[in-house]
Each structure stands twice: as C-alpha cells, then as structure tokens.
Amino acid sequence: MKIALFTDAYVPQTNGVVVSVRTLREGLLSRGHDVTVFAPSHPGAAEEERVVRLPSFALRQFPAQRLATPIDPFTERSIKNASFDIIHTHTEFSVGQFGFRAAAQLKIPHIHTYHTVYENYTDYVTRGHFERPARKIVTLASRYICNRCDGVVAPSDKTYDLLRGYGVNAPIHIIPTGIDSARFARTLTSDEDRAALRASLGIAPGARVLLTLGRVAYEKNIVALFEQVTDYLAPDDPVLAEARRGLVFLIVGDGPALGELRQKVSGRVICTGEILWEDVPQYYHISDVFVSMSESETQGLTFIESLAAGCPVVAQYNECFDGILEGEVSASLFSDVGEFGARLDEVLFDVDRRERYIRQGLKAARALSAEAFAKNVEAVYQETRATYAPRASTLRRVFS
Numbered sequence: 001m002k003i004a005l006f007t008d009a010y011v012p013q014t015n016g017v018v019v020s021v022r023t024l025r026e027g028l029l030s031r032g033h034d035v036t037v038f039a040p041s042h043p044g045a046a047e048e049e050r051v052v053r054l055p056s057f058a059l060r061q062f063p064a065q066r067l068a069t070p071i072d073p074f075t076e077r078s079i080k081n082a083s084f085d086i087i088h089t090h091t092e093f094s095v096g097q098f099g100f101r102a103a104a105q106l107k108i109p110h111i112h113t114y115h116t117v118y119e120n121y122t123d124y125v126t127r128g129h130f131e132r133p134a135r136k137i138v139t140l141a142s143r144y145i146c147n148r149c150d151g152v153v154a155p156s157d158k159t160y161d162l163l164r165g166y167g168v169n170a171p172i173h174i175i176p177t178g179i180d181s182a183r184f185a186r187t188l189t190s191d192e193d194r195a196a197l198r199a200s201l202g203i204a205p206g207a208r209v210l211l212t213l214g215r216v217a218y219e220k221n222i223v224a225l226f227e228q229v230t231d232y233l234a235p236d237d238p239v240l241a242e243a244r245r246g247l248v249f250l251i252v253g254d255g256p257a258l259g260e261l262r263q264k265v266s267g268r269v270i271c272t273g274e275i276l277w278e279d280v281p282q283y284y285h286i287s288d289v290f291v292s293m294s295e296s297e298t299q300g301l302t303f304i305e306s307l308a309a310g311c312p313v314v315a316q317y318n319e320c321f322d323g324i325l326e327g328e329v330s331a332s333l334f335s336d337v338g339e340f341g342a343r344l345d346e347v348l349f350d351v352d353r354r355e356r357y358i359r360q361g362l363k364a365a366r367a368l369s370a371e372a373f374a375k376n377v378e379a380v381y382q383e384t385r386a387t388y389a390p391r392a393s394t395l396r397r398v399f400s
Contacts, residue, residue, distance in 0.1 A: 001085040001381060002034045006099030008091040010039035010051070013064065014253070014277045015215055016301045017115045020155075020177040021090050022277075027178070027374025036082070038075075038095055040066035052078075054095060064254055064274060068094040084108055086381050090115060092145050100148060107390035111380060112146060113153040114163060120219040120296035143167045151384045153377065155299035158319040173380050176299055176324060178373025181365055184281045184308035194286050201270055203286070207246050208348060211287035211311065213280070214302045216255035216271075220294040221316070224337075226251075226261055226269075229291065232341050233268050243349065252283050284309030289347050292316065293337070299324070303331065304368055307361030312354060314343045330364035332357060 009017040028035045040056035056066040079102050088111045089099040103110035118138045146152045146168040154160040154174050163172055210229060216222055229249045235241050254274035262271050290306035292315040299320050303313050313331040327333035332343045346353050
C-alpha cells in the first residue's frame with residue numbers, strides 16, 4: 001500500500017506522538033509498504049527520505065512546538081499525483097486538517113489516531129476560567145473530528161471509553177503503540193558511555209538516579225511529583241536520610257513547567273531540558289527507577305521504554321495501564337500518594353523485588369513490539385479499504 005502519515009510532531013521533537021509515528025513508519029516500511037510522512041519543518045531536522053517538511057513557525061507560548069502554515073500548491077499537487085491508498089492522521093491541528101481535506105476530496109480511506117486527551121490541556125487556554133464550557137468544546141470537537149474518519153485508533157481502553165463517551169460512533173480499534181525494544185536494550189551502552197553521561201550531568205559515580213522523562217508540563221502532575229521526590233530525598237528520620245543520601249532526581253525534557261521547577265532545584269535535582277530523540281535510551285540506562293504521577297496519559301510510552309531499558313517503574317495508577325502494565329508484577333503502581341516513598345524504597349533497596357520488577361518489566365515491554373503494532377495497524381488499513389464508501393466532500397476544492 002501507499003500510505004501517507006500526517007503529523008504535527010516529528011523528530012527532532014521528543015514526545016509520545018513522535019515515537020508512535022516514527023515507530024509506525026519504520027514498521028510499515030519493514031512490511032513492504034510505501035510510506036510518506038508529512039510534518040512541519042523544524043530548524044534541527046535532518047533530511048530524511050520520504051519525509052515531507054511543510055512550512056511552519058514556532059508557537060510563542062510553546063517554542064518547541066511548530067505550527068504548519070497553509071500548504072503550498074506544489075505539495076497539494078504532489079499528494080494528488082502520489083495516488084495514496086490510505087491517509088492516516090495523527091493530529092487534529094494544521095497538518096492533520098490538511099490530511100482530513102486530502103482524504104475527503106481525493107476519496108481516500110482515512111484513519112485517525114487519537115493521541116491526546118485534550119480535557120487535560122484546557123487550562124492552558126482558559127487559565128482556570130470557563131473550564132466546563134472548554135471541556136464541552138473539547139468533547140464536541142473530538143466527536144466531530146473522529147466521526148469524519150473511516151476508522152479511529154485508540155492507544156488504550158481508557159481512550160476507547162473516553163471517545164465512546166464523547167459520542168464517537170466511527171469504528172474504534174484499540175492498538176497500543178509498540179516500541180523497538182532492541183533500541184532500548186541496556187547492552188547498547190557501555191559502562192564507559194554511561195559513566196561519561198553521568199559525569200556530564202554532574203552525577204557522582206556511586207549515586208542512584210530517580211528519573212522522569214518526557215514533556216515537563218502541569219497536566220503531567222510534574223509539580224506534585226517534584227514535591228514528593230524532594231520530600232523523599234530529605235526525610236526527617238536520620239536513618240532514612242542516611243539510606244537515601246546517595247540519590248538524585250533527574251528531570252529530562254522540556255515544557256511549560258520547567259521554568260518553575262528550575263527555580264526550586266537544589267543540588268540533588270538536575271533538569272536537562274530537551275534532549276535529542278536518539279539519545280533518549282541512554283538516560284534510562286543511567287537511571288535506577290522511573291517515577292511518574294501523571295494522570296493525563298493515553299498510553300504512557302515512556303513507561304514501556306523504561307521497562308525495555310531495564311529501569312523499573314514506580315507510578316501513580318492510571319487507567320491507561322490496564323492490559324499493558326500489571327501492578328506488583330511488571331511495575332510498582334500506587335493509588336494513594338502516601339505510598340510513594342515506600343514504593344521507591346522497595347524498588348531501590350529490596351534486591352529481590354527489584355530484580356523481579358526488572359525481569360517482568362522486560363517481558364511486558366517485549367509484548368508491545370513494534371512489529372505487532374505495525375501488523376495491527378496494517379490490518380485496520382486493509383479492513384477499512386475493503387469496506388470504504390466515499391463521502392461527499394463539502395470542502396473547498398484544492399486537489400482537483
């Protein structure tokens with residue numbers, strides 16, 4: 001098949017959507033398909049075959065994010081002449097809308113992945129005001145967008161239930177994003193490489209590292225996590241304080257909450273800012289436990305990546321884990337924040353339990369392979385093409 005993937009986020013950015021799109025692209029290519037990615041231009045992007053960069057600009061509020069501008073006629077003609085068999089959008093915004101329009105006017109089957117629970121992001125616009133109307137708008141917009149598609153991919157049961165609750169009646173396929181487990185294998189970095197990275201970050205050779213990696217944003221509950229970890233690092237009990245003396249907290253990534261956290265940083269907390277996509281595995285490899293209190297995940301790829309890298313997870317329970325991670329087996333999951341310190345202690349200092357979490361975590365990560373992900377999405381493409389019936393497009397003709 002000739003497949004077009006439309007996304008507003010792609011390398012060199014580092015987030016879950018980027019991982020999902022890139023993993024899908026590589027998996028489909030390995031299965032013999034012809035895949036083209038349409039993504040915004042980016043100053044740090046290297047040229048990549050079959051990746052079309054669309055003119056874009058940085059958003060003032062979120063400089064790391066790019067917004068594609070109206071598409072030029074040359075790109076429109078190239079899409080029309082490419083004779084794609086299916087279009088798969090991964091965003092509801094500018095590049096995604098271009099893909100929606102192309103699918104409707106060219107009468108091509110259209111699949112959409114709903115990656116983001118926008119209810120968790122309304123505060124960026126409302127600043128705490130008119131929250132109920134904003135959430136209603138999100139519900140209506142999500143329903144409208146998804147029902148325009150021939151099929152929707154939901155990365156978890158949580159997202160499936162959310163969309164059905166919104167009133168989405170298009171076919172929804174639950175397909176967790178897979179990862180390339182081999183990319184995160186701890187054996188890929190040597191002791192010397194790990195020591196060099198730790199030294200560059202100012203981490204002492206014998207220190208143990210608590211890691212959080214991803215978008216540093218308020219909807220990830222990052223401020224609460226920061227407070228819990230810093231309290232954990234400095235307990236009142238002198239015995240606990242001595243046991244935890246050789247621990248540091250490593251915050252990897254960029255986002256709107258990073259400035260606030262940097263104002264609170266002490267000598268045992270390190271913020272890296274944004275890192276290169278290809279360097280991500282190394283940060284798992286120098287860490288001893290991955291921590292999170294995020295409630296906004298649709299799947300939580302960073303958790304799976306961490307497990308694939310042999311770094312056990314301590315996280316607040318989220319419905320997106322159902323069917324992916326199992327509490328007390330492949331990850332240490334808690335519902336009561338008061339359990340956080342005890343969970344960290346068992347993963348860091350209980351050798352037998354730690355080894356079990358690592359072993360079962362690796363098993364859970366292998367079950368979510370990139371190969372299975374691509375195969376499952378391919379099956380959705382085939383099913384959708386077999387049942388596809390073109391709809392009349394009321395959009396302005398640009399592909400005629």
